[in-house]
Amino acid sequence: MRGVYAVLLVLVAFPALGLGVSIEGPRNPDGTLAMCGTFTVTVAGAAETTGHVTLVLLRTSEVLRVSLECDGDRLKSAPVQIRRSCDPAATQLSLVAEIGDAIAIATELGAGGCAVERVGKRLSGPGEPALSLRRMNNDTMDWVTAESVEPGLFSAGLNNLALDSTCAPETTHLTLAVGQATARLVLVEEGPVAGRFSGEIVAQMQPDAEDPELVLHLLTTDKEPLLRAVVREGDALALTWDGVDLRRPVKFLPVELSPVDLVLPVGCMAEVRVSVPERPDEVIWFVNGVRQAVEGPSLPVCPDAPRTLDVVALVRQGLLWGRQQTTVTIVPQVRVSFISAETGLPANEPWRCAAPLQVKVEHVQGELESILVGKLGADPRPCKLPVARVGDGVWLSIPFRPAADLGVCGGDVLWVQYVDFRGCYTAYVVLPLR
């Protein structure tokens, strides 16, 4: 204790003398000595070639006397480690301290000299702070690096020695975010001096109860909800800690629907089918946001009126869910009619055989080359009349005279018919002739 006081006396009595006493080693940005760092004490300006310095931890009055050796034009000590009681000693000389402690360094060399340093936090390791996300491999029961977020058990990690302050495991937290939804996840240091922090989360994906969406649920291992977010392809889970972030995409089951963007006339039944995966475990269908009773891989579509149907399939295979959507456009059935080639008005029945007619075809999707006309009954004489587009979906045949061009006459019944290429309906009309 007498030595301590002597040092303190030196500190008080010779603060302005010319010796340069300093500590060289890792420091925090605020100038404090880094905890767990290894330092050397140097004395410059002394005439002696050997000597000692005394380090005093002011809080505990622990004294460490360190020899100095000549190192060029100055004197230098052997490495001295500043550590906590739980840190292993890395050098022969060490001083057990806590963050915030003050260390006085004094020497009696020359006219004497001294300095006071404070102990700060540990320095971050190389590449730190570093975030990580690992997934439990259910087959090997090992943690593996997670490249994406899918249903399972995850461990979010943070490596940052600077957060290791005491000999007790510390905690910190990071922010989880998916879209606009955020949550705080508490990370616990994995050991007293590990500087590695981790927290486990359980990821679940489920269909929304009402909407045609998939929802990602993040839970604690105690099943306490952390975060709930509607997710779509391209969404990602972001882990953020003090400006450092890590993003991992949400993994979806690849889903393909067939056909894509179906156009269907009223009355034509069709189905939208899950083509990928080939054998889904579960499919939930939505049409215009309304959940359908159908649960198989095919959704029958029964067009009842012209409109657009937004079809969404939520597909599960194993634990993975996927979402895919397509559009079914229901268009009116093609309509055919006979019109007067002279007036363009609808042909009245019975029509005079010698009067010229044209066939009007409406609501045509795509191209049309011809339309079939003929006579009902025996000797039907079906003829393909070329047609030309005259408007949006409206086509008009060339003019023809039933008697002269088709050889039909009074008492015969003329017909025109369009057969949908799917074979699901025909558009036809008959015209009695006189």
Next chain:
Amino acid sequence: MKSAAVALALVAGLGLGGVGLEVAHPVVFSTEPLVVWTAGDVPPEVSLGGIPVPALWERSQEGDLTRWTGVVSPWAPLGVWMVCSDRSCQAVLRVSPDVGLVEVRAGPGALLCLAGQVRVADRAGWATFAVAPGYHELLSEFGGEPVRRWVTVHAGERTQVTLVLAQAGTSTPMALPGSTVILGVSLVSPRELPALGAQLRLPPGWEAVPSAGVFDPVRVGELTVRVWMVRIPGSAALEEYTLAVDLGDLGVQAQTTLTVADRLPARVVVCHWDVGGDQLNLALPCRVTYNRLRWAATLVGQELPFTGRVFTQTELESLAAEWQTEP
């Protein structure tokens, strides 16, 4: 119109003219089978818009024709279907059983209106309506006077309405020069006729004597038969003749044909034989009776009168079989 002619040259390879296929109805329900008669034993083909449609056919023989009953899926589209044999086609309209079909028999070219639809009767005098179920008024005109008939239409049912019937026939399809035959006309009139206006159109030299009551009034809607005795001149050439009856009040003409020959088929001789008078009487109704069979049996192995050849046991057995099946 020139372009139309060019276009119409692109006729699909269907509907070639010729006989060889008949359908029971030009308009059918989607739920009923297709009934088709062909001359051959090759099943008809059914197509829609040029695309063949499979059909299950059952066949039976009716005289020289084969009757085919075909079933296609009732869910197949409605519209105009083609039924084709190897020689000809018919266009058949398939309609929903939600409507009812009304087949109207009238005079050829008669204008008919039912439930807002207008039809012109075809050459055979038929017109078909596909109308909603209900109670509809059928409108027409005969002899310048309107004719109205109420028709009850049921969904999925076929209703036949005879406005006009005028069918001519003779007591025999084949006769000898100098013989007398009966010419009869079965008729239904759409309106009351105070007297039947009928004018025969016979080959030159032929004579006709009306039976009693030929020109009597005709009641509306009732089947009436009027007959004439027709005398064929002995100098008549051996050929087929057309006998016609103009029914001016109904706007129709009833026609039939009669072949004049110097030899008759054995059946014609037997079914017209006057056993009591022991002579051939072609004016009698043709019927194979027990007495006529007995008479014919005595001539097996001998020449049958007016046939020019020996009557065989096989022919007798054929006539006996016909007698057995007659009611």
